[in-house]
Amino acid sequence: MTANSKKVPSQPTYDVVIAGAGIVGLSIAWELVRRTDLKIAVFEKGSGTGEGSTGASSAICRCRYSMDEMLQLANDGVSAYRNWPHYTGLNDPQAEFQNDGVLWMPGSDTAWADVEHARLERFGIASAVLDDDELRERFPALSTCTIPPDTETGEPHDCDSGGRYLLELDGGYMNPTGALQDLVDACRGKGVDIVFRSEVSGIRKQGGRVSGVELANGRTISTPLLINAAGPWCKGLYEAAGLELRWDLRPTRIQMLYRDRPAELPGDIPVTVDMEGGIYFRTQSRGQQLVVGSVLEEDERETVANPDEFDRDADEDFRLVKLHVLHHRLPQLPQRGKVQGYCGLYTTNRDDVHPLVGPTGVEGFWAANGFSGHGFKLAPAIGSMVAKAITAIGLESDTSIPASFFAIDREPIELESKSVLA
Numbered sequence: 096m097t098a099n100s101k102k103v104p105s106q107p108t109y110d111v112v113i114a115g116a117g118i119v120g121l122s123i124a125w126e127l128v129r130r131t132d133l134k135i136a137v138f139e140k141g142s143g144t145g146e147g148s149t150g151a152s153s154a155i156c157r158c159r160y161s162m163d164e165m166l167q168l169a170n171d172g173v174s175a176y177r178n179w180p181h182y183t184g185l186n187d188p189q190a191e192f193q194n195d196g197v198l199w200m201p202g203s204d205t206a207w208a209d210v211e212h213a214r215l216e217r218f219g220i221a222s223a224v225l226d227d228d229e230l231r232e233r234f235p236a237l238s239t240c241t242i243p244p245d246t247e248t249g250e251p252h253d254c255d256s257g258g259r260y261l262l263e264l265d266g267g268y269m270n271p272t273g274a275l276q277d278l279v280d281a282c283r284g285k286g287v288d289i290v291f292r293s294e295v296s297g298i299r300k301q302g303g304r305v306s307g308v309e310l311a312n313g314r315t316i317s318t319p320l321l322i323n324a325a326g327p328w329c330k331g332l333y334e335a336a337g338l339e340l341r342w343d344l345r346p347t348r349i350q351m352l353y354r355d356r357p358a359e360l361p362g363d364i365p366v367t368v369d370m371e372g373g374i375y376f377r378t379q380s381r382g383q384q385l386v387v388g389s390v391l392e393e394d395e396r397e398t399v400a401n402p403d404e405f406d407r408d409a410d411e412d413f414r415l416v417k418l419h420v421l422h423h424r425l426p427q428l429p430q431r432g433k434v435q436g437y438c439g440l441y442t443t444n445r446d447d448v449h450p451l452v453g454p455t456g457v458e459g460f461w462a463a464n465g466f467s468g469h470g471f472k473l474a475p476a477i478g479s480m481v482a483k484a485i486t487a488i489g490l491e492s493d494t495s496i497p498a499s500f501f502a503i504d505r506e507p508i509e510l511e512s513k514s515v516l517a
Contacts, residue, residue: 108317109288111485112308113137113324114295114332117149118271118471119463120324121278121289122478125183128285130488135287136318138310140294140328144279145272148326151439152471153351153388154271155366155377157197157263158220159211161510161517164496165449165469168476170220171494175475176269182475182492183281190273195365195377197266198234200258200424202371203241208261221264227256235362236425243371244423246416268366268377271471295325298335298460305336305459322461322481327402327440329464336457342503343445344465346399350409352387352417353379354434359427368516372420387417390516395443395468402440409436441515443467447508448517452477452501453484461485462503468515 111127113120116139124137141147156173160166175182176192201207208224215222227239240254279289297309298321307317323332327346356364356378364385366377373391378384389395394413399405414436422428444450444465450473451462463481466473476494483489484498499505510517 106307106315106317107136109134109136110318111135111320111322112295112316112318113322114308115139115147115324115326115328116141116144116275116279116289116291117147117324117326118152118275118278118474119326119466119477120322121275121282122474123322123324123463123481124282124287124289124478125278126475126478126482127485128282128287130482130490131486133486136316137282137287137289138293138295138308138316139289139291140311142292144275148440148442149271149275149471151349151351151437152271153375153377153386154269154274154471155197155266155375156192156268156472157266157366157368158218159197159199159215159261159263162508163214163218164500166214166218166220168494168496169472170218171476171479171492171496172473173266175492176274177265179269179274179277183277184284185277185281188273188277190270190277192267192269194265194267195363197263198237198365198367199261199263200367200369200371201260202243202258205257205259208259211261215263223262223264225260225262227258230260233363234365236360236364236427237367238424238426240423241371244420246373246419249419262365266366268379269471294328295321295332296335298332300457303458305457320459320461320485322463324463326464327399327442329442333455336455336460338456338460342451342465344451345443345445346402347395347441347443348397348399348405348438349395349441349468350389350413350436350438352409352414352434352436353384354432356383356385357429357432359429360425361427367424369420369424370516372424374417374420374424376421376424385421387421389413389417392513395441395515399440405438405440407438409438441466441468445513447510448513448515449508450477450501451503452481453498453503455503
């Protein structure tokens with residue numbers, strides 16, 4: 096080398112690159128680094144944690160699903176959250192599992208709760224069936240009315256009781272942004288590079304397979320394996336890979352409400368799924384606030400053209416209808432008090448509201464997209480699913496559901512309803 100020559104810097108090289116530092120991307124990184132010494136990088140377009148779908152998630156941890164495979168996956172994911180310090184290896188994590196229970200209120204269907212209780216028992220998931228008196232004693236703020244409120248006219252009705260209700264005893268919720276930061280800390284402690292303000296915008300291929308990625312800031316990274324966990328921005332990477340995706344994945348605007356919890360509401364309030372009313376709600380901020388969302392398919396259909404630009408305030412019609420249902424279920428909730436709204440994004444798989452996980456048609460390019468509102472509770476199980484498939488190394492805590500269940504070349508799952516409760 097002559098005195099005037101300059102050494103050309105080599106491209107950074109990683110065994111695995113993950114696009115997206117949401118709960119799914121970070122869970123995959125954590126599960127990989129738990130079982131290998133692979134060199135891993137996570138690149139995130141946002142300036143910090145929680146700027147994508149996870150930050151606006153209600154982060155409810157429940158296990159009841161209509162399909163047994165989803166029930167098992169949720170149980171595996173929620174188990175990680177219930178044992179969060181052990182799972183992350185952190186002595187003082189920011190997030191803490193709030194074991195408020197998850198109450199399912201099926202209205203006038205008095206058989207549903209007992210059937211689902213038996214299903215949960217088969218999977219070793221603790222639950223109980225409550226009648227009206229037991230519900231009132233345990234959660235005195237809740238109405239036991241089995242008649243759905245009139246959301247068209249708002250007209251009141253004479254309430255009727257006689258229901259049966261399913262309580263998931265080990266359910267609850269997490270602080271989603273705290274969980275993200277915990278995973279960032281855990282991953283970095285094991286040597287994972289997590290880089291913010293760095294969007295994966297292009298894919299390099301050699302011999303038909305992935306050889307590297309290009310970042311929006313101009314950097315080029317060498318890697319033989321890219322995992323697309325980019326949430327609502329995921330379709331851009333399919334295009335960069337030259338894949339024509341047959342699945343209908345859409346960034347979808349999801350509306351939420353929150354308000355302070357007044358002193359008039361007595362006792363404990365669980366995570367509550369009012370199935371006929373079409374809402375769910377839970378507390379937050381150590382029980383000082385109420386968060387309200389929808390469980391209706393019709394409220395999960397608003398496609399967003401650009402995930403970086405969408406209306407982040409809840410619509411007035413949404414606010415009025417959901418508050419009407421909430422007041423019906425919490426009759427002692429006073430009408431006073433400021434109600435605020437916000438919006439986040441699901442990446443909804445319009446074909447079957449289940450994710451795509453695993454290898455794609457391009458060697459070295461893997462998918463973890465389209466979670467349709469299920470992502471937070473499933474994320475630790477999805478992480479173990481992907482890590483085991485990539486490394487062939489199993490851990491005792493791994494989910495038993497194989498990645499092939501969500502394979503990108505599968506047929507759509509047949510469902511009665513394509514909502515977040517599917």
